[in-house]
Amino acid sequence: TAEKIEYERKLIGEVPMPEEPMSPGEECVYAGWGINEEHDAKPSDELRFAYGKIYARMFCVGWLVEDLQDYEFCIRPVRDSSAIMHA
Numbered sequence: 561t562a563e564k565i566e567y568e569r570k571l572i573g574e575v576p577m578p579e580e581p582m583s584p585g586e587e588c589v590y591a592g593w594g595i596n597e598e599h600d601a602k603p604s605d606e607l608r609f610a611y612g613k614i615y616a617r618m619f620c621v622g623w624l625v626e627d628l629q630d631y632e633f634c635i636r637p638v639r640d641s642s643a644i645m646h647a
Contacts, residue, residue, distance in 0.1 A: 584616040613638045
C-alpha cells in the first residue's frame with residue numbers, strides 16, 4: 561500500500577524486514593493468516609506464528625508453489641510450534 565497504515569492498538573505493529581538477505585538454513589519466526597490444515601483451503605481466522613527454516617527458492621518453486629515473488633521466502637516449520645497471536 562502507498563499509504564501509511566495507522567494501528568489502533570499499541571500491541572499491533574509492522575514486522576521489520578531483515579537488513580541482510582536471508583540464507584537457506586537460517587531459522588526464523590514467521591506469521592500470517594495462512595491455512596492451518598494440510599487439505600483446508602480456508603485461511604485461519606486468527607493471526608498465527610511459528611518457527612521455521614529458510615529453504616532455497618528452487619526447493620519451493622515448482623514443487624510447493626508455481627512462483628515466488630522477490631519479497632517472498634520459502635519457509636518450512638522446524639518444530640510443532642504454531643501459536644495464536646493474542647492482542
